[in-house]
Amino acid sequence: MVNPRIKSLSAYKTERTSARVKLSSNELSIEFPGDVRKRIAEVLSELPFNRYPDPQVQELKEVVAQRFGVRTENLMLGNGSDELIYYLSVAIGDQNRGIFYPVPTFSMYGISAQVFGRERVEIRLNSFFDIDLEESLRLVQEKKPALAYFSYPNNPTGNLFSEKSIVSIRSQGVFTVLDEAYFHYSKRTFLKDALEREDTVVLRTLSKIGMAGLRVGIMIGKEEVIKDIEKIRLPFNITYPSQVIARLMLTEFYPLIEEEVERVIRERERVYSALLSMEGVEPFPSSANFILFRTYIPADLLHKKLIEKGVLVRNFSYMEGLEGCLRVSIGKPEENDAFLEALEGVLKEMA
Ligand SMILES: *Cc1c(COP(=O)(O)O)cnc(C)c1O
Numbered sequence: 001m002v003n004p005r006i007k008s009l010s011a012y013k014t015e016r017t018s019a020r021v022k023l024s025s026n027e028l029s030i031e032f033p034g035d036v037r038k039r040i041a042e043v044l045s046e047l048p049f050n051r052y053p054d055p056q057v058q059e060l061k062e063v064v065a066q067r068f069g070v071r072t073e074n075l076m077l078g079n080g081s082d083e084l085i086y087y088l089s090v091a092i093g094d095q096n097r098g099i100f101y102p103v104p105t106f107s108m109y110g111i112s113a114q115v116f117g118r119e120r121v122e123i124r125l126n127s128f129f130d131i132d133l134e135e136s137l138r139l140v141q142e143k144k145p146a147l148a149y150f151s152y153p154n155n156p157t158g159n160l161f162s163e164k165s166i167v168s169i170r171s172q173g174v175f176t177v178l179d180e181a182y183f184h185y186s187k188r189t190f191l192k193d194a195l196e197r198e199d200t201v202v203l204r205t206l207s208k209i210g211m212a213g214l215r216v217g218i219m220i221g222k223e224e225v226i227k228d229i230e231k232i233r234l235p236f237n238i239t240y241p242s243q244v245i246a247r248l249m250l251t252e253f254y255p256l257i258e259e260e261v262e263r264v265i266r267e268r269e270r271v272y273s274a275l276l277s278m279e280g281v282e283p284f285p286s287s288a289n290f291i292l293f294r295t296y297i298p299a300d301l302l303h304k305k306l307i308e309k310g311v312l313v314r315n316f317s318y319m320e321g322l323e324g325c326l327r328v329s330i331g332k333p334e335e336n337d338a339f340l341e342a343l344e345g346v347l348k349e350m351a
């Protein structure tokens with residue numbers, strides 16, 4: 001019989017609706033050129049996939065370590081950072097102590113807490129989508145959570161929480177996870193703390209910089225902390241193809257990725273200005289590769305009408321505090337234009 005706690009869960013959802021322009025999952029919209037694909041095909045054709053891959057993922061770790069300016073001993077890799085969130089939610093603190101996170105935020109923090117039967121200590125973000133420090137400290141003192149997650153910048157609101165608030169909450173004795181899935185777009189990090197302190201780790205991922213399909217998540221922390229959490233990692237969690245493709249992408253082909261990331265940052269500012277100039281649209285400033293925006297049109301209807309025009313964005317209006325809100329990922333210039341045009345079209349029809 002399935003545990004009632006598990007039965008009551010609702011699984012992580014993403015939309016499978018096909019649309020010409022897919023701006024719903026914060027992926028990097030990039031078509032890798034023929035020579036890149038050819039090189040990958042060559043390497044894969046020689047892959048001894050009848051064998052298990054390297055369980056220590058040493059070669060990929062060396063490349064990641066070099067890219068992020070850390071040592072391999074500071075790294076643990078996961079099948080996406082989602083897997084690392086599971087590990088943290090089971091490994092940190094006593095099971096009868098809760099997990100703290102501000103909401104609305106990335107849904108995996110709450111899902112993992114439920115999976116492991118830990119109390120969800122949620123605090124509502126203020127009207128600027130920042131942490132309400134006073135309320136948070138009160139809640140932390142009352143509930144004594146062992147672990148806190150901060151999406152930095154926050155998905156789906158796009159902003160960076162105040163550093164001071166994060167540090168104050170941590171100083172109450174809460175192990176702190178900075179989920180920096182969008183680091184390449186924000187350039188802000190707690191890396192130094194993660195390397196120096198035993199109560200802080202940083203999560204990164206290759207998913208938002210062009211490799212979502214490879215499923216490679218990265219945890220960075222002090223050697224002693226990493227060593228302990230490593231004990232629960234499933235062996236061979238990074239597949240052979242992922243290990244070799246990620247290695248190629250982070251070395252030979254990395255300039256290609258860097259160039260696209262910088263283009264997305266420029267496009268983010270362009271799309272933000274365009275949304276700001278539209279009557280009845282309120283975009284929120286973003287340090288990530290997506291923009292959350294609110295309109296007066298019922299969000300379900302707008303979402304559907306955009307799909308009819310070939311553009312898929314993410315509907316967040318079901319989340320408390322995000323009524324009327326949709327989130328658009330920043331894609332290629334022509335995709336962003338298609339989105340802006342479709343939105344303008346709907347606004348005109350509804351006027
Ligand atoms: C996308 C995202 C992740 C998931 O990353 P994967 O490495 O693809 O599992 C984690 N955290 C946040 C905040 C995200 O937006």
